[in-house]
Amino acid sequence: MSDVRPEETAIVVDRVSKQFDLPRxxxxxxxxxxxxxxxxxxxxxxxxxxxxxxxxxxxxxFGIAGRNGSGKSTLLKCVAGIYGTTAxxxxxxxxVSTFIELGVGFNPDLPASDNILLNATMLGLSPKESxxxxxxxxxxxxxREFGDLKLKNxxxxxxxxxxxxxxxxxxxxxxxxxxxxxxxxxxxQQKCYDEFERIRRSxxxxxxxxxxxxxxxxxxxxxxxxxxxxxxxxxxxxxVGLRYLQLNFSAEARATERVAAEEQAKTVAQAAADGHxxxxxxxxxxxxxxxxxxxxxxxxxxxxxxxxxxGAPQLIxxxxxxxxxxxxxxxxxxxxxxxxxxxxxxxxxxxxxxxASVYSDPCPGRFRAxxxxxxxxxxxxxxxxxxxxxSCAVSLADGNHxxxxxxxxxxxxxxxxxxxxxxxIPYRLELQREGTTREMVS
Amino acid sequence: MPEPPEFEHRLEIPADMGPPITGPNAFGDDxxxxxxxxxxxxxTDFKLRxxxxxxxxxxxxxxxxxxxxxxxxxxxxxxxxGATAKFQPVALLLGIVMFQFLGExxxxxxxxxxxxxxxxxxxxxxxxxxxLAAVLTAIFSLVLNFIPITAFLLLSGGRPMLSWIEVPFLxxxxxxxxxxxxxxxxxxxxxxxxIEPIWDVILQLLFxxxxxxxxxxxxxxxxxxxxxxxxxxxxxxxxxxMQQARHAFVDPxxxxxxxxxxxxxxxxxxxxxxxxxxxxxxxxxxxxTPSIAEGL
Numbered sequence: 001m002s003d004v005r006p007e008e009t010a011i012v013v014d015r016v017s018k019q020f021d022l023p024r025x026x027x028x029x030x031x032x033x034x035x036x037x038x039x040x041x042x043x044x045x046x047x048x049x050x051x052x053x054x055x056x057x058x059x060x061x062f063g064i065a066g067r068n069g070s071g072k073s074t075l076l077k078c079v080a081g082i083y084g085t086t087a088x089x090x091x092x093x094x095x096v097s098t099f100i101e102l103g104v105g106f107n108p109d110l111p112a113s114d115n116i117l118l119n120a121t122m123l124g125l126s127p128k129e130s131x132x133x134x135x136x137x138x139x140x141x142x143x144r145e146f147g148d149l150k151l152k153n154x155x156x157x158x159x160x161x162x163x164x165x166x167x168x169x170x171x172x173x174x175x176x177x178x179x180x181x182x183x184x185x186x187x188x189q190q191k192c193y194d195e196f197e198r199i200r201r202s203x204x205x206x207x208x209x210x211x212x213x214x215x216x217x218x219x220x221x222x223x224x225x226x227x228x229x230x231x232x233x234x235x236x237x238x239x240v241g242l243r244y245l246q247l248n249f250s251a252e253a254r255a256t257e258r259v260a261a262e263e264q265a266k267t268v269a270q271a272a273a274d275g276h277x278x279x280x281x282x283x284x285x286x287x288x289x290x291x292x293x294x295x296x297x298x299x300x301x302x303x304x305x306x307x308x309x310x311g312a313p314q315l316i317x318x319x320x321x322x323x324x325x326x327x328x329x330x331x332x333x334x335x336x337x338x339x340x341x342x343x344x345x346x347x348x349x350x351x352x353x354x355x356a357s358v359y360s361d362p363c364p365g366r367f368r369a370x371x372x373x374x375x376x377x378x379x380x381x382x383x384x385x386x387x388x389x390x391s392c393a394v395s396l397a398d399g400n401h402x403x404x405x406x407x408x409x410x411x412x413x414x415x416x417x418x419x420x421x422x423x424x425i426p427y428r429l430e431l432q433r434e435g436t437t438r439e440m441v442s
Numbered sequence: 443m444p445e446p447p448e449f450e451h452r453l454e455i456p457a458d459m460g461p462p463i464t465g466p467n468a469f470g471d472d473x474x475x476x477x478x479x480x481x482x483x484x485x486t487d488f489k490l491r492x493x494x495x496x497x498x499x500x501x502x503x504x505x506x507x508x509x510x511x512x513x514x515x516x517x518x519x520x521x522x523x524g525a526t527a528k529f530q531p532v533a534l535l536l537g538i539v540m541f542q543f544l545g546e547x548x549x550x551x552x553x554x555x556x557x558x559x560x561x562x563x564x565x566x567x568x569x570x571x572x573x574l575a576a577v578l579t580a581i582f583s584l585v586l587n588f589i590p591i592t593a594f595l596l597l598s599g600g601r602p603m604l605s606w607i608e609v610p611f612l613x614x615x616x617x618x619x620x621x622x623x624x625x626x627x628x629x630x631x632x633x634x635x636x637i638e639p640i641w642d643v644i645l646q647l648l649f650x651x652x653x654x655x656x657x658x659x660x661x662x663x664x665x666x667x668x669x670x671x672x673x674x675x676x677x678x679x680x681x682x683x684m685q686q687a688r689h690a691f692v693d694p695x696x697x698x699x700x701x702x703x704x705x706x707x708x709x710x711x712x713x714x715x716x717x718x719x720x721x722x723x724x725x726x727x728x729x730x731t732p733s734i735a736e737g738l
Contacts, residue, residue, distance in 0.1 A: 008456075009456045009459065012455050012456075012459060014455060014462075020736060077563075077735075078465075079463075080565075080566045081463050081464070081465055081466060081467065081566040082466060082562075082563065082564070082565070082566050082735050083465065083466065083735060083736060084464075084465030084466055084732040085465065089462035089463075090462055090463050091455060091459040091460065091461075091462050091463070092463050093458075093459055093460065096566070098564070098565055098566055100563075100564040100565070101560070101564050104560055104561055104564045104565050105558075105560060105561050105565070107486065107490065109490055110486065110489070110490065114486065114489070117482065118482060118483075118486055121478065121479060121482040122479065122482075122561060122565055122567060123565070124475070126478060127478055127481075127482060
């Protein structure tokens with residue numbers, strides 16, 4: 001956490017509510033207004049924020065998490081002064097800079113240097129200050145030789161680098177940042193993270209909105225979680241992150257998530273097609289309907305299945321029998337001591353069973369590129385009757401996934417005695433009566 | 443999905459926090475920022491227009507010149523309307539260029555907020571900079587257009603006069619009028635999208651209601667026309683400013699605004715209209731500012 005944290009308040013959000021009145025029938029012309037003077041009074045009210053309160057101390061890196069439509073961007077725009085509030089007050093101490101989006105106002109027909117000037121002026125620098133910083137912006141973005149190139153000839157990755165570089169040149173005491181780290185190649189992303197570390201240490205107050213729990217945990221001192229316009233959690237990033245994951249894995253959330261994953265897959269494909277920006281560190285590739293595949297590559301899970309003690313593949317697992325989860329992994333790079341893992345979860349995303357080679361002894365050793373292995377995890381099936389989702393992964397010792405196939409397939413556990421419980425733990429019954437004990441067999 | 447539980451939070455607002463923030467602002471805290479923002483936006487726009495094509499400047503010049511050519515031929519040569527004062531063709535060109543400024547400034551500003559939606563919705567900045575930038579861009583063209591007009595005047599035999607000093611002030615008055623209209627149009631357009639065609643029609647009317655192609659002298663001299671007509675026409679700030687500019691810049695033989703209005707005190711009418719439009723425009727813009735970002 002940050003080295004210096006004076007207990008001084010930088011931002012107070014005091015019982016803020018925000019409503020949008022959406023006309024039920026869009027009355028957008030004077031003519032309609034004159035023809036139907038009464039109709040325009042009908043509006044739907046959208047409660048984007050309801051009674052949200054929190055405060056941010058000076059020098060804090062403060063995260064705002066929430067799913068799509070939870071109101072986090074609206075909150076950010078209210079704090080930034082772009083939207084007014086319907087109720088409640090917001091207090092901000094110090095000069096504010098807003099980065100809702102990188103490169104706001106960039107014009108594709110102007111060269112980079114002009115765009116830097118324009119963007120920096122928009123963000124609050126004087127033209128003289130902006131001009132004196134063009135060089136350092138270009139240097140940080142590693143685009144020195146492209147300063148006179150029109151922006152329309154930039155790749156999307158170059159554009160992001162330029163925009164981020166302008167952003168960090170603006171000296172404001174309070175920075176309001178909305179998911180800007182989503183793009184850019186891995187090397188530049190690392191540079192941005194480093195820059196975030198620097199901003200954090202320099203004692204600036206940062207309000208940071210993101211979906212990315214990794215970033216929240218990595219940078220934020222504190223965080224809040226919004227859901228349907230309400231603040232539902234506040235505290236240390238780890239707890240907020242956990243709460244967020246719970247929310248996210250509700251059935252409702254998965255549909256939205258899938259749309260987002262498809263979007264990201266498209267973006268990655270587009271970037272690859274442009275031939276410029278290398279894909280981000282963990283590209284999301286959509287395969288089966290519900291499956292999400294992430295990972296940096298280096299190994300592929302080509303196949304996974306369940307089998308019984310005779311090695312016969314099974315789609316239905318009977319209770320109390322011994323089975324193996326098996327996956328075939330092909331290494332595409334030389335890999336030292338990889339970890340294998342499987343996890344079985346319920347439909348409501350509760351993990352029931354996990355097996356991993358993380359504690360195994362001896363270490364698996366070194367695998368050559370092209371080598372193919374089958375990893376098995378033997379277990380006795382005590383899962384209750386239900387359908388379960390199976391996810392598996394191959395990762396490096398440092399935890400980076402080579403490939404992680406989430407919800408790769410599902411398996412059914414069947415049992416002859418429905419218990420209503422998630423697991424069917426083997427048990428023995430006993431009845432003691434007038435000195436005699438009788439075993440009961442079920 | 444159950445309703446998320448209420449989250450209770452006790453807050454203390456420190457005494458030294460100052461007042462709460464006000465939300466979207468038309469002027470911003472710093473008038474200098476408003477100005478340099480508008481300036482930067484205007485310069486960028488202007489550059490884009492001129493550096494887009496090699497002959498950018500020539501093309502902007504072509505429009506008034508073509509219109510001038512046609513109007514001059516039809517009205518001055520065929521119908522011989524222009525014999526009331528010296529250098530009538532220069533006066534015609536001046537009228538066209540000034541009207542083009544008014545048209546450009548207002549027509550660009552109508553859509554200006556929508557065009558800069560990305561900025562308006564994503565950065566907190568004094569919103570008034572947007573219509574101001576549209577007017578500034580038009581001023582740049584106007585200033586450039588004065589070069590050929592001056593050349594034309596000198597070639598026709600005109601000479602520099604002391605009264606040229608008036609011209610910048612007249613143009614500033616015109617710019618103020620245009621700015622008021624720009625504020626009004628841009629902020630209302632966010633809510634009422636048919637402002638754009640309506641304004642196009644009004645501009646057309648304004649063109650023919652101003653003594654651009656016909657000299658005001660002709661109206662005054664024509665006894666069939668009631669005296670109230672030229673007075674009404676000259677109450678329009680554009681007509682008054684243009685007429686005064688002809689008098690000051692082209693040749694004193696063109697009536698000045700006071701003479702065209704009949705009496706000196708009547709000059710107060712177009713001045714009041716100008717100030718009134720500017721005040722109304724800014725007032726409406728400021729009133730609508732909080733809902734602009736949401737309404738786009």
